[in-house]
Amino acid sequence: MPALKPYILILIFLACTSKKSTETVIFNTYLEKTFHQKIPSKTQYYLIVPKFGCSGCIYKSLLLLNDSLNKIDLKKFTIISSIPEIIPKNLIDNTSFLYDKQGVIDKINLNISNVTFIVTSNENVEYIYNSELEHENILLKMYKNHALGKVE
Amino acid sequence: MDKKNLLLVGFITIICFCSCKNAANKKVKFIESQNVEITFPATIVEHYGIQNFSTHHVEYITYVDTFDISLNLRPLFDSLEDVIKISLKEANLIHKVQNGISYNIQSLDSIFILYENTNTISLISSEGLVINTWQFSQFINKHNDNESSYEYTLVSMVRNPLKFYNNTFFINAVRNDIILNNEENLRKYFETYPEIAININSYKINHIMLPWPNNYQNSKEFFRDYWPQTCTNKKGKIIYSFAKNHTLFVYDCSTKKIEKHKTESSYFDNFNTYPVDKIGNMSYLKKYMVQESTYKGVIYDDYNKLYYRIAWHPVHEYENEDGITVNELDDKKWSIIVINENFEQIDEIEFNQEIYNYYYIFPTSKGLMIQNKRKTTTETRTIGFTLFQLQH
Numbered sequence: 001m002p003a004l005k006p007y008i009l010i011l012i013f014l015a016c017t018s019k020k021s022t023e024t025v026i027f028n029t030y031l032e033k034t035f036h037q038k039i040p041s042k043t044q045y046y047l048i049v050p051k052f053g054c055s056g057c058i059y060k061s062l063l064l065l066n067d068s069l070n071k072i073d074l075k076k077f078t079i080i081s082s083i084p085e086i087i088p089k090n091l092i093d094n095t096s097f098l099y100d101k102q103g104v105i106d107k108i109n110l111n112i113s114n115v116t117f118i119v120t121s122n123e124n125v126e127y128i129y130n131s132e133l134e135h136e137n138i139l140l141k142m143y144k145n146h147a148l149g150k151v152e
Numbered sequence: 153m154d155k156k157n158l159l160l161v162g163f164i165t166i167i168c169f170c171s172c173k174n175a176a177n178k179k180v181k182f183i184e185s186q187n188v189e190i191t192f193p194a195t196i197v198e199h200y201g202i203q204n205f206s207t208h209h210v211e212y213i214t215y216v217d218t219f220d221i222s223l224n225l226r227p228l229f230d231s232l233e234d235v236i237k238i239s240l241k242e243a244n245l246i247h248k249v250q251n252g253i254s255y256n257i258q259s260l261d262s263i264f265i266l267y268e269n270t271n272t273i274s275l276i277s278s279e280g281l282v283i284n285t286w287q288f289s290q291f292i293n294k295h296n297d298n299e300s301s302y303e304y305t306l307v308s309m310v311r312n313p314l315k316f317y318n319n320t321f322f323i324n325a326v327r328n329d330i331i332l333n334n335e336e337n338l339r340k341y342f343e344t345y346p347e348i349a350i351n352i353n354s355y356k357i358n359h360i361m362l363p364w365p366n367n368y369q370n371s372k373e374f375f376r377d378y379w380p381q382t383c384t385n386k387k388g389k390i391i392y393s394f395a396k397n398h399t400l401f402v403y404d405c406s407t408k409k410i411e412k413h414k415t416e417s418s419y420f421d422n423f424n425t426y427p428v429d430k431i432g433n434m435s436y437l438k439k440y441m442v443q444e445s446t447y448k449g450v451i452y453d454d455y456n457k458l459y460y461r462i463a464w465h466p467v468h469e470y471e472n473e474d475g476i477t478v479n480e481l482d483d484k485k486w487s488i489i490v491i492n493e494n495f496e497q498i499d500e501i502e503f504n505q506e507i508y509n510y511y512y513i514f515p516t517s518k519g520l521m522i523q524n525k526r527k528t529t530t531e532t533r534t535i536g537f538t539l540f541q542l543q544h
Contacts, residue, residue, distance in 0.1 A: 026476050052438050052481065085530065107477040113434035130435060 239280030420445030
């Protein structure tokens with residue numbers, strides 16, 4: 001598709017000039033195009049609930065987070081999903097929720113599967129972590145460690 | 153006419169000839185006839201299976217509603233009929249229906265319920281009365297060794313349901329004594345015959361002598377596919393399809409003989425393996441599933457006396473050219489391989505994956521109902537279908 005080539009060049013240019021990681025460029029482009037938002041300067045925790053994943057693991061991760069609502073700083077939390085029906089209402093009500101109606105989140109070229117945790121700060125993606133089968137409770141642990149400055 | 157024009161005319165003639173020849177080669181035509189939209193209650197559990205069932209007079213779509221714990225039969229085309237509600241409250245006293253069930257409707261007055269993870273099956277009537285319950289043992293002898301046994305769970309799912317013929321259940325028995333995360337356990341798993349037959353009078357369990365296909369048993373190859381896919385015809389035959397093998401295996405429940413029939417999608421030929429060390433890596437799995445060829449099940453159409461094998465085509469490039477997006481499972485093309493009663497492959501029809509979904513396909517008297525994504529609305533629990541009339 002030749003029409004897309006200038007777009008790719010712009011992305012490469014942006015990535016090179018601002019020394020931003022590919023993940024940052026992709027995630028920022030996604031936030032801009034889908035929600036007219038940008039990665040903020042302040043630390044932000046994005047919780048991605050994608051369509052693809054082990055449904056049992058996603059369910060367990062979400063229940064665990066729901067049970068831990070009083071232990072986390074909800075202002076820093078944004079949930080992004082195209083399938084809000086599987087997310088406990090409590091979580092949606094108490095966090096900033098972005099409903100991706102078009103399901104672009106399920107197609108972006110980032111390492112997203114199961115419940116995925118994206119930490120951003122200074123307008124950059126710091127890291128992306130997705131929970132695997134045996135690590136359902138790791139998200140909360142990661143969040144707490146990061147919030148306490150224990151994760152680099 | 154100069155040479156250039158002559159060449160052009162010749163070229164167009166050849167193209168027309170080839171297209172006509174291809175059209176003439178098509179032995180089966182699927183002709184869109186109408187759209188059907190069904191809105192389900194918010195409290196249904198799709199996981200329990202939306203199925204179809206027909207009596208001599210009425211065709212139904214069936215589903216479990218957890219709101220009033222009932223099995224519902226909703227008339228498909230005759231809107232004058234009411235939804236038939238069969239209460240599962242009595243069955244719920246045996247094992248919690250909310251924990252998961254699957255069902256097999258033999259007739260309106262004879263419905264089998266398998267309670268998930270319990271190895272228990274109940275027979276219920278149209279009034280919801282539990283007529284009988286079978287509790288099967290948690291252990292089964294190996295097919296080739298009566299001295300040693302393993303723990304198993306009876307599993308029934310949409311593409312491999314609980315089957316019943318001549319007082320016998322035919323069902324998938326999944327080993328649950330091993331964790332499938334290393335080569336040794338995978339070898340054990342694929343050495344075990346996947347399906348069993350249980351006589352409802354004697355409780356006697358026999359293995360169906362159908363091993364996993366050869367390519368599954370090779371300890372160096374692993375496809376991350378753990379369940380056979382089956383359908384039954386009206387003559388007591390079970391048709392087995394495996395996701396990563398071209399052959400169909402036909403088991404005759406009366407003679408216990410197995411026939412092999414090769415049916416092959418023209419869109420792929422080989423199956424790439426899945427690395428054992430990537431088990432549990434969901435991102436890798438997603439890419440593998442998008443890029444790999446797979447058979448997604450086999451369906452019997454008693455109205456047309458045809459079998460349909462669903463072929464899910466590989467996507468060769470995972471990342472899109474925009475650099476921002478990747479292909480997902482919904483982007484995979486798919487086709488239906490049409491097979492006649494003699495298990496001869498007669499055609500393969502590709503469907504537009506942007507419109508049609510292979511997940512819900514129901515043969516009906518008015519044609520083949522295939523889920524239409526554009527008519528499906530998650531928010532209202534509406535599943536849209538397009539009805540295709542077959543010409544063959």
